[in-house]
Amino acid sequence: xxxxxxxxxxxxxxxxxxxxxxxxxxxxxxxxxxxxxxxxxxxxxxxxxxxxxxxxxxxxxxxxxxxxxxxxxxxxxxxxxxxxxxxxxxxxxxxxxxxxxxxxxxxxxxxxxxxxxxxxxxxxxxxxxxxxxxxxxxxxxxxxxxxxxxxxxxxxxxxxxxxxxxxxxxxxxxxxxxxxxxxxxxxxxxxxxxxxxxxxxxxxxxxxxxxxxxxxxxxxxxxxxxxxxxxxxxxxxxxxxxxxxxxxxxxxxxxxxxxxxxxxxxxxxxxxxxxxxxxxxxxxxxxxxxxxxxxxxxxxxxxxxxxxxxxxxxxxxxxxxxxxxxxxxxxxxxxxxxxxxxxxxxxxxxxxxxxxxxxxxxxxxxxxxxxxxxxxxxxxxxxxxxxxxxxxxxxxxxxxxxxxxxxxxxxxxxxxxxxxxxxxxxxxxxxxxxxxxxxxxxxxxxxxxxxxxxxxxxxxxxxxxxxxxxxxxxxxxxxxxx
Numbered sequence: 022x023x024x025x026x027x028x029x030x031x032x033x034x035x036x037x038x039x040x041x042x043x044x045x046x047x048x049x050x051x052x053x054x055x056x057x058x059x060x061x062x063x064x065x066x067x068x069x070x071x072x073x074x075x076x077x078x079x080x081x082x083x084x085x086x087x088x089x090x091x092x093x094x095x096x097x098x099x100x101x102x103x104x105x106x107x108x109x110x111x112x113x114x115x116x117x118x119x120x121x122x123x124x125x126x127x128x129x130x131x132x133x134x135x136x137x138x139x140x141x142x143x144x145x146x147x148x149x150x151x152x153x154x155x156x157x158x159x160x161x162x163x164x165x166x167x168x169x170x171x172x173x174x175x176x177x178x179x180x181x182x183x184x185x186x187x188x189x190x191x192x193x194x195x196x197x198x199x200x201x202x203x204x205x206x207x208x209x210x211x212x213x214x215x216x217x218x219x220x221x222x223x224x225x226x227x228x229x230x231x232x233x234x235x236x237x238x239x240x241x242x243x244x245x246x247x248x249x250x251x252x253x254x255x256x257x258x259x260x261x262x263x264x265x266x267x268x269x270x271x272x273x274x275x276x277x278x279x280x281x282x283x284x285x286x287x288x289x290x291x292x293x294x295x296x297x298x299x300x301x302x303x304x305x306x307x308x309x310x311x312x313x314x315x316x317x318x319x320x321x322x323x324x325x326x327x328x329x330x331x332x333x334x335x336x337x338x339x340x341x342x343x344x345x346x347x348x349x350x351x352x353x354x355x356x357x358x359x360x361x362x363x364x365x366x367x368x369x370x371x372x373x374x375x376x377x378x379x380x381x382x383x384x385x386x387x388x389x390x391x392x393x394x395x396x397x398x399x400x401x402x403x404x405x406x407x408x409x410x411x412x413x414x415x416x417x418x419x420x421x422x423x424x425x426x427x428x429x430x431x432x433x434x435x436x437x438x439x440x441x442x443x444x445x446x447x448x449x450x451x452x453x454x455x456x457x458x459x460x461x462x463x464x465x466x467x468x469x470x471x472x473x474x475x476x477x478x479x480x481x482x483x484x485x486x487x488x489x490x491x492x493x494x495x496x497x498x499x500x501x502x503x
Contacts, residue, residue, distance in 0.1 A: 029106040032235035032258055034277040035328060038103055039091065042075050045099055045109050049074040055082040056090075056167075061160035061333050064092040068339040072097055077328075081156040087326035088156055094172060094234055094330060095341035104234040105346070106258050113419045114366050121350035123257055129248060130255030132262040138276025139324045140265060146320045151197040155230075155280060155323075160333035161300035165310050166193045168299060169230045169282075172332035174240040174250075175202065176227040177213040178272050185273060186210055187240040187250035192228055193296055200228065200282065201296040201313050205446065209246060214286060214314065223285035225270035226316045231279025231328045236262075242347045243400060269319050279328045284318040303375075304336035305450040337375060345369040348401040352377070355399040361392055367402075368418040376408045378418040386475050390439070393468035397443060404444045407451075410469045415484065427471045431481075437470040 031038040042048045049067070054060050060078055067073055073096040079089045095101055099109035102116055111119065145151075157167040170192025178185050188210040193201040204211040217224035229236070235258065239250035251273070255261045264273035267283045274281045289312070296313035298306045334340060349367040356364050356379075363382040370378050381392050389411040396402040396409045410428060417423040432438075445452055445464040452464060473481040495501070 028103065028108060029258060029260055031103045032106040033233050033260075033263065035091070035231065035233050035279060035330065036277075038100075038234050039075075039077065039328075041103055041109070042100055047072065047074050047097055047099060049076050051076055051078050052080040053082065054078050056084070056156045056158045057082075058159055058162060060090060060092070060158045060331075064160075064331070064333055065335050065339065068093050068096055068335055075100060078156075084156040088154075089326065090156060090158065090329045090331050091231075092331045092333070093341070094332060095237075096339075100234070101341075101346065104238060106235070106260075114368075117346050117349055117353075117366065117368070120257075120346040121353055124347065124350050125354060127253070127256040129252035130259070130261050131249075132251040132255060132264040132273060134266065134273065135263040135276050136265070138263060138265050140274065140276055140278045140281055140322045142325050143323045143327075144268075144320060145323075150318050150321055152194050152200065152282070152318065152321070153197055155327065155329060157194050157329070158331060158333070160331070163306060164299050165295070165297045166195070168193050168333075169200065169280075169329060170228060171334070172232065172237060172330035174229040174232050174236050174275070175204075175210055176229065176272050176274065177210045177224065178270075179213050180216055182247065184247050185249045185251060186213060187236070189237060189241040191299055192230065193299070195294050195315065198318050199294075200284075200316050200318065201294055202226075202286070202316060203296055203299070203308070203313055209244075212246075217286075218288040221288060223287050225267075225272060225285055226283070227267050227270060227272040227274045228282040228284075228316065229275055229278040229280070230282065231323075231330050232275060233277050234330070236275060237332075238344070238347060241344050267320070274322070278322075279324050279330070281322040282316070282318045283320045283322070284316045286314050286316045289314050300334055301448050302334040302337065302340055303448055303450050304334070307448050307450040307452075348374075349377075352396055352399045352402045355401075356392065356395040359395055359398065361395045363388075363414075364392065365414045366418055367396070370418065370421045370424055374405045376410065377402050377406055378410045378412065378424055380412050380414050380416055380418050381472070382414045383472055383475050383478065388475065389470040389472040390468065393439075393470065397441065397466065397468070405446055405449050405464070406443060406466050407464065408467050408469065410471055412471045413473055416471075428469060431473055432469055432471040439468045440465055441468065442466075 031041045098112040102111040157169045174187045175190045186209045191203045214224040239254035263276040293312040297310035353367040365380040368378045393409045412427045416427045443466045445462045
């Protein structure tokens, strides 16, 4: 399954990725912006444009040329394809089917210690450590501070088994040598840290704040305990991830990372600091602020002309969607394993984790409801979701306008809806303060059957639109497509 050429290199090295993004006309250079809100504001404005370019900020106010920030990294399907080692023209359900196929046949590939790498170009230790030497942004107006970790990989190593975990957790800079971590209890990085803290020991951490874009595909999705995200991503890409061991902790870090912080976290009862608030992925300040663990940074590694990769959470429909391919593929495969037939696709249509769409080819009465409940029975589709929409196979679930047309014309709210309880997280904005305080993390979800009624499907009015095949034929003839 190993892949060669520029595509896989774009997945492993941010510099190659940026070059490829520029080649396809999706990289915008901006010079002279202020780290204090301007970069966050420009990121949000351009995320709402069509197409939404990746933005490379340079000559940032108060910082030398070459200390850069890359945002809106994955806000296009071309860029999503590049981080998966695919040609940039791969998109939609074609892209999802490739991911689904890779996951179905995935064999983890361990990382390779390459001994040397670009991340070792600059090493700063001990009293010379100053995180504010980098242009750490204040992303949103009401954030509790500057956050260097938004598109990152926080790396820990289990003291018992040696299992290496990568997680995407937000990282706030408290001072020149101290950062704070927001880790939801139960996440693997938190479980590993607790093993150290329960013995009164400091937990070693490696925090990569400028990473190859593909690394977010591993660090930001749910991987079973004991399977390293390095191994998972290596299997997904068909090639081992090049790593180097941190000089203090021995924890492997990406050899092609841009910026890496290495340090130790004392038990929270020994030292904690107020973390947050922070505008999170639902588009709200839903999690507030609280005392959270800190990491004392001993060493900073960085490349020449380093790049902070930034993904400040925006309103859900503006956030990047790279994770959706793995999540959607996992849901699709789980439904097939459960025996639900004729699933034609699963999609997160630009609404974050709140809305899941499924297309099916109906085979029997109740098939649509079964598919809707099948989504909720999965790990990736059963938490924080507020709406599951099931449609017929003629609906393009990757097109939100098609999806809304199906809902508005084929759904009867009174007879084709069911509302059930589902697990939720503390970031869910609709959870009441009382529920969060009592840890009653449950919300509700509506299952919408927007399929043509099975018992009179043949009598349902015919669609007046031209077929996709004829429209593609006309588009080619009149050169309406790229």
